[in-house]
Amino acid sequence: TQLLEQSPQFLSIQEGENLTVYCNSSSVFSSLQWYRQEPGEGPVLLVTVVTGGEVKKLKRLTFQFGDARKDSSLHITAAQTGDTGLYLCAGARGAQKLVFGQGTRLTINP
Amino acid sequence: GAGVSQSPRYKVAKRGQDVALRCDPISGHVSLFWYQQALGQGPEFLTYFQNEAQLDKSGLPSDRFFAERPEGSVSTLKIQRTQQEDSAVYLCASSLEKLNTEAFFGQGTRLTVV
16 A cells, blocks of 8 residues: 555656656655655655645755645756656655655656 | 665575675664665665664564664664565665654665575
8 A cells, every 4th residue: 555646657758848746645744755766776865844835945846745744746847867767755654654655757858 | 984885785595595684874873774665666664773772663574574783883684585575675774863854875785586
């Protein structure tokens, strides 16, 4: 049973386009994290959102936490080929356990 | 080292063989986590240590899986009598304090059971 559902699972777009990736759950999380994972590497943390409705920006990436702290989105503006990778959302259940979504595999074509 | 180090990077085991996977967390990090990542999936939680204490092992899939961190630093994940469904990447992560601080992941150990 996947507590966190990510959509789409696969996304292939052209360089310069905008995109949004979604992370949805029926459960409330105390915080939500977004990671990016390259092949053969471990996930690397991009951002943590804690407050419902919170918006955080990291250069061309915008992260939003839903008001009810059950869902989140990642928006990338003017995608670049270097943005290619597996994007994972993860929700914190209490202080000790991260629950991951299945990931969105993003490919940016030149 | 500067980051979380895992060894070996790759392991091929014959079905029924026992394996031991090692994790060297970042020095001084209190929390250590093990995750299992199947091909094309997100990581699945296995177990959590705070220093040497194993506070949560609810994700271990069977009693063939065992983890320890005897001195609160290096951790070992042991899998006994490996089966094909154990094939996955095993990721270790550490964080300075509680989980809601940044968790740093190692590169993982890719286990293939043949």
